[in-house]
Amino acid sequence: MKLPSALEILVARQAVDIDYNLPPPDLTTLPAGSLFETWRPHIHVLPPHGQIGDPCAHYNDPATGLFHVGFLHNGTGISSVFTDDLVTYRDVNPDGGYIIVAGGPNDPLAVFDGSVIPDGIYGLPTLLYTSVTYLPIHWTLPYVPGSETQSLAVTFDGGHNFDKLPVPPVIPAPPAGIDATAFRDPYVFQNRQLDQAVDSVPDTWYAAISGGQQEVGPGVFLYRNQDPSFMDWEYIGEWWQEPANTTWGDGTWAKRWGYNFETGNAFSLDEEGYNVEGSTFMTVGVEGAYAPIEPQVTSFHAMLWAAGDVSATDSGEALFTPNMAGVLDWGRAAYAAAGKVLPHTSQASFNSGAPDRFITYVWLTGDVFGSVTGFPAEQQGWQNTLLLPRELKLQKIHNVVDNDLVHETGSWRVAKHGDEQQCIELETLGIEIARETYEAATSTPSFEEPPRELQGANIIPFEQSPASKFFVLEAQISFPQSARDSDVQSGFQILASDLESTTIYYQFSNESIVIDRQNTSAATQTTPGIDNVTEAGHLRLFDISEHCSKEKCEDHGHWEQDKSNCKPGSHEAKIETLNLTIVGDNSVLEVYANSRFALATWARPWYANSTEIRFFHNGESEVSFHNIVVHDGLYDAYPDRET
Template sequence: MTHELIAAPLTGEGLAERAFRDPHRPRFHFTSPGGWLNDPNGLSHWNGVYHLFYQYNPLAPAHHRIHWGHATSTDLVTWTDEPVALVPGTTGPDRDGCWSGVLVDDGGVPTLVYSGRHGERELPCVATGSPDLRHWTKDPGNPVIPAPPTGVDVTAYRDHCVWREGPVWRQLVGSGVRGRGGTAFLYESEDLRHWRYVGPLLTGDAAHGTPADLDWTGTMWECVDLFRVGDVDVLAFSAWDEGTTFHPLYWTGRYTADRFEPTALHRLDYGRNYFYAPQSTLDAHGRRIMFGWLQEGRGEEATARAGWSGVMSLPRLVTQGADGALAQTPVPELEKLRRDHVAVAPFEAGPDSPLDAIRGDQLDLEATLRLAPGATVRLAVRETPDGAERTVVEVTRDTTSPSGTLRLHREASSLDPDVDTAPRHGELPFGADGTVELRVLVDHSALEIFANGRALTARVYPTRPDAATGVSLTAVGHATVDRLDAWRMAPITTGPRPLWP
């Protein structure tokens, strides 16, 4: 995907050292050693090892001349930095960046399909790897598709989804048809090098709604991802328009006969562009695992001073929900980071329910709530003693329907005027008795919320990070907290890491 921002490299203290010292830097989410991180790429489970590649600039916290960073894990929790997989060429189709793509198994040969950028052009390229996936050789025939489809006025053309289907490979390239909307172009090949254009898999309608709408599909679809969950096919994408990233969405429906027949459009994450460019993979255990990019929400000057930009989401387990939509939860492996358990006895929530035993900026909070019709529960995190800075997770049950709203209030999350504090919200299904299973993961500036399978991701930057560690709970109307458990989460890194592992 694209998001052009060019900043001068830092001088003096190194990027990695400066990044590690930043109090807003997450400690149990994966981050690059320093510099810039964006889209997850090449996500795979290869010979028992999870591989996470990502868009990386080791020179500055800016999206410029992108490399492919690489990290591995055996448990989806702790990660080992591997050598940078792809570096822009001095000449050729990727001289201005190696952009988003995927990893596939070509008869035992690990193969990357990625977008090479040269000037204003992004075209599909291929690289093959060593058996341990640590060393990569670019194909001399790059780009393997020389141009977008002829006769189509595209808004942009990049990012890939590749899979084996019978005797042929199939590929989607994210794009958009000018004057119509975002699309995914379908290709097929016998060898990953010679591709035949089949046609658009599905094309959206950018004239339906406006950019202000939370489900507007944009003029271009970035990071398309086609997969099956349960008995439904899913086409996920991130809505983009003229350089602006909007939000991740997905269609449910049926993929058949070179077409995707949609039945419903859904929001993938209620945090809008704070969970962007997601990519998924099917691991050896048959689980659909997804990562996304948590963009920054503070000013460019602050980001440059910090020496780093971008957070990888926690790995999510994606399943089919009872209502046909996707259900998302953090993978259970993350529970091994839990420390110092605090269990709060069941209680009737009221206008003042302090949780003095729970404090911190690296927390995993789980609660089972039961709300009467019309009730609201508010869980505050990153709260200063005087309440001047606080971030509030709000759950409201409708009075007349079996649903409600999940809302994140960030209006008081920071006193810094350059920080984004706009609220986020989305529809929330409730249990028949008004039950909500709520999980909130707080990791310094990274915040991931899961409620009855729905996800809301955001960033928060208190100006008093040492003091903004309080947690409290309040309610309006009748609400019961049947269970509330809290843990401090252990860090996965203990010091600065080399920018070039």
């Protein structure tokens, strides 16, 4: 399918007058490009027009301090934008032109994902990428040796072009004896724990290549740079391997490992952000069957994360062993995350006072892989987007009551048992909107909604609602202990009118944040291919007590000297407050919670007046809404673009 050009989009927008106060027609009957602005976001990374694919090839340029954000573009090559503040972006090349395309001796058919060594060959940004010589490639098909190799390219002009080195692939094939499912998406990184485990020189560069083995399971192959020229990469083992289609725990908190890994990133975090000596994490895209009954194959994809221990075998091969795992984004269309270290010396970090950070971008596909057809892509003139930049860190959860809720194989681990505490401290992956992006999105005019306490079933409009479909809603929701034994559903309806609405709520029966999209868009009644399936992701709200220490327990009369701790159940435990940040950027909807949860999806309301926000409560138990703020309107992330 050919998407319209920029000129065709401009002509169509001028020629067609669409009334968004009237019911929608069959959108596929409209001219190409006529829906360009209808659902297009304003603050997300996407090219001027056309299709955006996997995020990749990010880097901070040491020479300028500018952060380059790359992505596959139109299935042809890699394009890029740059930013000095993580708020506004500028195209590296005019009209979103490519920084590298297929067509060389190593990559006659395609250029897949790669990553950049900022200070590489000649001290210049150097791209290690997957060069493709055979298609199609899929984990369900027999793997053709040599179809995916890893090649090098260097930019001599500040990132406008990455020139391919006139040498063969530096990693020409999967490890010997491996019947691969895939061998792609090299990710270059440094890791102090790995240096020590495999006896490398400090600050060695490693390359994690994603894939797996047929009849075995998904995995990540690890290579070590041996040469300042980056031409010699030594294989040091299948760093991470999971049995096919198994789960972390029972699968509740991290879905399934599937049959093939893609876009694996490795990085080290502490409580502040990136730290080469911190805890080792990985994010990984998962392909494969969701149902445990084999050999069922689906289009299931998932974007997961894991933290783990780094070690080596007796023969010196590197090992990554997860000790907690979770979901980076619970959206069914959220996939292929790629991140990069953003140092404190970058322009964005220097200006905001941020430390070294790991910033990741997640790809939001058009809908769900392979399951939706007929969406009016030609009429829209663009497809897909990257989600907002996210800061990842090691997140602490303090003052957690030591009860059955914490003793499960989940997306957290016990960090500390205090000698004089009944409560414990948990660790997990922290996920938040990058601080500069968040600050800009919440610096627009705002209004507060008075607190509410609801008991009966209610849908109550806000006293004031946003003027447009571009907004940030922040709120806290508190639940009584009795909610754990109820089927309470509480949250908000957004993008609402008499004819449309999207409902976002927390549901205790399965500890989930749910986005009900069944009534999101009137266009689903006239146009095929607009997905409106309900989405959900798991978030456990723990029991929290502010009276954990001996001193606080004594103050409240709960100290038991013989047990040297607080009497179990006697201190005033409360269910953790649900802290919500909901970003609506036209059709792109992102929900963040408690600095450790993200769920992104599409919401495509048709009517112009579908901007109302309402309280939602199903009447089970009771709920308290407080600290409710709406930031009305967003900003334009592309001041230099004409469209």
